[in-house]
Amino acid sequence: MELRTCFSEWNHNVVVHVLLRLTSGFANSVWHGTVFVTFVYGLTGSNAFAGSLDAVQNVSALLCSLPIGWLADRWSASGVIALCALLVPVAAALTALAAVCGESISSFEVCRGGKAEVFLLVAQACWGAIGAAVDGPAQAMYAGSMRRADRSHFYTIAFVAYTLAGAAGRLLTICMFLAHGNAWDLSTLRDAVLVGVAFELLAGGCMLGYRSKAIVDEPREHANYKDSSPREAESEAPENVSEPACSDWIWLMPYVQLSSNLCFSWGAGMTVRFFPLFFERDCQLTPVGVQSVYLILPLVIALSSNVAAIIAKRLGRVLTIVLIRGAGCLLLVLMYIYADVRSDSPQQGPLSVWRPHVLFLVGLFLMRSGLANCTTPLSSALLMDYVSPTVRARWAGLGGSVVKVSWAASAAIGGVLADQYGYRFTFLLTALLQGVGTILQASLLTILPSSEGLQPQVFANPVKHDLSKPLLAVR
16 A cells, blocks of 8 residues: 555656666566677677677667757657657567577577677667667656656666666576576577567557656756846745855866766776676686676665665765765776686686685675666766756766767777787776776866755755757857
């Protein structure tokens, strides 16, 4: 009864978005993570091609993000999302055809995919366009369907829903591998891909549920950054709230946030896609072993995100993000060092043989990945709080797509580097790039109020700068 009451009190778009995150998180975890990259490697024998597929998907997302965002802001966000939902069955069908093309291969060996490669390239382009709609208009409608003070809370809910659904999807793939002998064969990988893309159809159905009429009208001082005056803000602010002043440089906030996320995505792209292959090839984990790691990972991320939200109430969102991301970078450096020591140890043998140390390495990976991902809802809510509601779709789409395309470009580079120098080499590069991103994030401490936390205040000096043109504004 309490759960039913909770959902009945939520805005319609909030419920739809959480359902979208649940279904897409489940579907993606079944086929688009460890399963997909291993399937592609088995089909082509190339890390570089696996990275190239990511590049195609995310370049497509970048190219579509601005037109989709502009159309959503000028016409109808819900209409644009619904149109992009029509691509879901097309992308699912092409991905399924690519999986079926590998059916004749009975054992896991290097081969050429032929038609499967073409189907995968086209399908990834379609998934990129769909992702642009989810990251842009859908994200903007979600942000606009709640009070500003509740935004970080609901962003955390959506993020946790996605990660926990991912854990459920991993559990399903574990059952599939156990039923097929716990081996890396293409027939099992194909079946997992087919099941996953079938669940993507449910996510596509959720994309049809957004309603423009459910958007919440925000107070004028938040909705119109350019025309608000300090006098008007003072008259509308609660008398019992102590209000910190904003920096005159606050207009830089979305640009700094985007640059920081860009560095993080460049670093992540070099390693995230190849962690499953690292565990499979360098650590010699079985399919169930790898899937078990990725079953635990969403739980770690969900727990970490809730802890981060609690910390942010005391330290503020920006400082929390900086401290947690910095710790994640240090853990990745430790992973790089530790994997090298264990693999070169003449006393204990290869890393893949000395099992306790493989478990320790897995533990480092889980802690590092939890810290690297748990601040995502705080970062997303922070950006939505400091851009005008009239252009949220463009900013959300631009941020998501630029980050994804840089992630994809670095994934292609990471694939080449992994082929040449091994997976460990990319760990260090990732830590360096994400360290730069953390420093950029820390610069927001000089721009935003020091008390910025999960419950943003109504500022005494509202933003006067126009954030309505994210690409055209020249400073």
